[in-house]
Amino acid sequence: METNVEKVKITIDGKEVLVDPGISILEAARQNGIHIPTLCHHPALSSWGGCRICVVEVDGSPKLAASCVTPVRVGVVVVTSNERIIESRRTILEFLFAERNHNCMICAQSGDCELQKLAYELQVDHLTVPALFDEFPTDITSAYLAIDHNRCILCGRCVRACQEISGARVLNFNNRGPHNLIGLDLSETREASTCLNCGVCMQVCPTGAIYDRYRTHYAVKGHDTAWQTTESLCPQCGLMCPAIFSVHDNTVLKIDGKLEADDSRPDRGQLCYKGRFEVLKTIGKRLTRPMLRNGDGTLAEESWEKALDLTADRLRAATRAKKGAAIAGLASSMHSNEALVFFRDLMGRGLGAGCIDTLDGAHFRIVHRAWAGLDMPLKEASWKMIPEADHILIVGADPYQTQPIVSSLIRRTIFENRTKVSVIGQQADLFPFAAHHLPLKEGDASLLIKALLDEATDCGTDDVKMAQAAELVRKLCLSETDAAVFHDIARTVSEASNPLFITVAGLITAADDSGFNSLVHLSRLKGLLPGSTLRLIILKPFGNSSGAWKLGLASEAEPGSKGQATACVLFLAGEQVSDPDLLERLTGLDFLVVISPYIPESLADMADVLIPCPLWIEEDGTYTSLDGTETGYKKKVIEPPSGVRDSWQILSALAERTGFRPGFDTWNDVCKAAQKEMGG
Amino acid sequence: MGKPKIATVWLEGCSGCHMSFLDLDEALVDILSKIELCDTPITDFKDFNFPDVDVGIIEGSIANEEELKIARKLRAHCKVLVAWGDCAVFGGINTLRNTVPKEAILRRGFIETESTVGGVIPVDPELPLLLEKAVPVNYHVAVDAYVPGCPPSPEAIAYNLTEILEGRIPVLPSDMMHYD
Numbered sequence: 108m109e110t111n112v113e114k115v116k117i118t119i120d121g122k123e124v125l126v127d128p129g130i131s132i133l134e135a136a137r138q139n140g141i142h143i144p145t146l147c148h149h150p151a152l153s154s155w156g157g158c159r160i161c162v163v164e165v166d167g168s169p170k171l172a173a174s175c176v177t178p179v180r181v182g183v184v185v186v187t188s189n190e191r192i193i194e195s196r197r198t199i200l201e202f203l204f205a206e207r208n209h210n211c212m213i214c215a216q217s218g219d220c221e222l223q224k225l226a227y228e229l230q231v232d233h234l235t236v237p238a239l240f241d242e243f244p245t246d247i248t249s250a251y252l253a254i255d256h257n258r259c260i261l262c263g264r265c266v267r268a269c270q271e272i273s274g275a276r277v278l279n280f281n282n283r284g285p286h287n288l289i290g291l292d293l294s295e296t297r298e299a300s301t302c303l304n305c306g307v308c309m310q311v312c313p314t315g316a317i318y319d320r321y322r323t324h325y326a327v328k329g330h331d332t333a334w335q336t337t338e339s340l341c342p343q344c345g346l347m348c349p350a351i352f353s354v355h356d357n358t359v360l361k362i363d364g365k366l367e368a369d370d371s372r373p374d375r376g377q378l379c380y381k382g383r384f385e386v387l388k389t390i391g392k393r394l395t396r397p398m399l400r401n402g403d404g405t406l407a408e409e410s411w412e413k414a415l416d417l418t419a420d421r422l423r424a425a426t427r428a429k430k431g432a433a434i435a436g437l438a439s440s441m442h443s444n445e446a447l448v449f450f451r452d453l454m455g456r457g458l459g460a461g462c463i464d465t466l467d468g469a470h471f472r473i474v475h476r477a478w479a480g481l482d483m484p485l486k487e488a489s490w491k492m493i494p495e496a497d498h499i500l501i502v503g504a505d506p507y508q509t510q511p512i513v514s515s516l517i518r519r520t521i522f523e524n525r526t527k528v529s530v531i532g533q534q535a536d537l538f539p540f541a542a543h544h545l546p547l548k549e550g551d552a553s554l555l556i557k558a559l560l561d562e563a564t565d566c567g568t569d570d571v572k573m574a575q576a577a578e579l580v581r582k583l584c585l586s587e588t589d590a591a592v593f594h595d596i597a598r599t600v601s602e603a604s605n606p607l608f609i610t611v612a613g614l615i616t617a618a619d620d621s622g623f624n625s626l627v628h629l630s631r632l633k634g635l636l637p638g639s640t641l642r643l644i645i646l647k648p649f650g651n652s653s654g655a656w657k658l659g660l661a662s663e664a665e666p667g668s669k670g671q672a673t674a675c676v677l678f679l680a681g682e683q684v685s686d687p688d689l690l691e692r693l694t695g696l697d698f699l700v701v702i703s704p705y706i707p708e709s710l711a712d713m714a715d716v717l718i719p720c721p722l723w724i725e726e727d728g729t730y731t732s733l734d735g736t737e738t739g740y741k742k743k744v745i746e747p748p749s750g751v752r753d754s755w756q757i758l759s760a761l762a763e764r765t766g767f768r769p770g771f772d773t774w775n776d777v778c779k780a781a782q783k784e785m786g787g
Numbered sequence: 788m789g790k791p792k793i794a795t796v797w798l799e800g801c802s803g804c805h806m807s808f809l810d811l812d813e814a815l816v817d818i819l820s821k822i823e824l825c826d827t828p829i830t831d832f833k834d835f836n837f838p839d840v841d842v843g844i845i846e847g848s849i850a851n852e853e854e855l856k857i858a859r860k861l862r863a864h865c866k867v868l869v870a871w872g873d874c875a876v877f878g879g880i881n882t883l884r885n886t887v888p889k890e891a892i893l894r895r896g897f898i899e900t901e902s903t904v905g906g907v908i909p910v911d912p913e914l915p916l917l918l919e920k921a922v923p924v925n926y927h928v929a930v931d932a933y934v935p936g937c938p939p940s941p942e943a944i945a946y947n948l949t950e951i952l953e954g955r956i957p958v959l960p961s962d963m964m965h966y967d
Binding site for chain 2: 204208210211212213214217218223226227228230232233234237238240241242
């Protein structure tokens, strides 16, 4: 689109250029390919003008100006580099090196450090000022992040990122002058502070002051010039956050968010503690060779051919012996759409399984039943709508545990838009910021939401209904304070013109749907969003729950309702099975085969065959967003351990051995089939 | 006129910079044909006599009285003084002790070490006394050229030496700079 804004003519380094009014000299220079070094400046953060590395000469003024905070004006003449400017920049760098203890040779960040790069660029080959050699504290209390103040240059990027991107507002400047330190809350340690471990401070830190404690990969790190970077997405929770993986020697060194200078994503491209750190946690011993149960009851490694043959034989035998309900297929919703489509077809059309379900099937059934009660087909709201809401009611859900970026976005919305947020249930990270907080007790959930529905929708209009609502509230036996909070939440919901509701299918336990229906009803009564969309965000337990549910992997009927299966194929994606109900369902089977990246510890006594498959990071595949409307492509980042075959190869081999022709001859065919079914 | 004379010393350092110099491999032959290498730890001289040389090279920081004496002596007997490596240039890894008082360091090293029984801090007059802080060479004597790096790459060392032999005082180009 052509803008009518008149451009400003300025001169940079003797070159006349036309730029947009209001932008900084730094931006103008960068748009015209002129390099100005920076240190405290970060494109995704507000400009601060603190470090003075980006100084330039403006209209020949004797005083140099910081280009990142100096706006362009008509006819201004800028010089970005001359002897005086370079001397000034070099002196600043020397002071930075002299002030704290930057020992590159023992710093893990060496090779990936902006301070170091800048010193090379400006050829700082020695210091002309004496170093202080003072000792500064180091905080290694957190399991995720460490701060070494010896390497801090007080550029304040972390402070700004903590506020502007994550919305956590934990980091700040403590003390003054030479005692100035980056502090957490009121000088807490990292562990004792309210830090949410998102790690955005680490990503923007230009030095090694804030670094990763989660993994000890430094031995294989090498120099950043030898790294490969892969741009992909994080498939952990359905928000599909863009992620940049730095890899060396088939080891992931770090995962960075794709911090956006623009607002193309409301979360501005951050990652959370899960996406940055926990996704790389190993939760057991990797399975690298198929294992079979021996005559003596122990599991022993076996060749791929033998394991696949035996699995196919036993599954075919189970089908023959007991038609229909003989076989159950159970998949993790962390798998890609492609793996799920193939698994569904192999189990259903190929083996005639009586039950195909996902690990989060209980959640699906609650949502499915609630949706069946709606007057028309409706979509779920997208989490991206959070900044536009004027009231957010969170019931039962804990976004910080399941979709942490949602909680970050809510925090930022509270600060930036003054949005009222009410929390019913446990939500530690939002507690200090939410307008209302009401506990959610088991058994009460249904009654509480019903009472809220009545009071919020009929507030002041119908005396009889108000009396009924009052009766419900009385039954809840709320304390006087909680009752006041309850009434205030109800009033806020009733007055809100653009509210959003955030919840989970199982408000208290996975199978508990009390209250969920009332909440769906309440959000329906508050009017729809454009595109037949309900004002309801449903947080789901797995990264591709939406995809799995949409592809029909989750069973509409309760598992076992069509009779007990005698054989089961469990297709895990990197989780350990701990759900007692599921473990009970899996006991007493004649044959259990587990396809899993890890040795499934809780199933070690039950499984007859273990087949290794890759982790999410070792395979390509598409994932579906939380609200089911978007599809994202997750690229393979590293190779699986030697001996592990792709899910595609495993499922193809089983199809071939059971005589099933799935109609997918290549990986591309599966991709196309998945894409078609997802409507993309 | 004879070839330019060069002397090198190794102070509070690990000899890594000298190793890097030797790592020039065949290029070393070319350089050695252009210079006369006088006192240097490479030739295992125990006694530093310091004839007047054209270029003096220091590896390592200055951390005790003996090292200070050698640095001053070399400075007095050379025309151009070069600091090799992070220790000589910035103080390097030796500066880790600077945040702790000297007495505490000696106590920790000689008495409180977990494996030490009945330790004493040595006071032999033969032993050089530790300075309060380990510091870069330019804290005590004027330095003309610097080659940072831990160790500097052979290319950086060769560049620096070649430039000096051709009569220029070089600043290391950005692409040869590294601190680790």
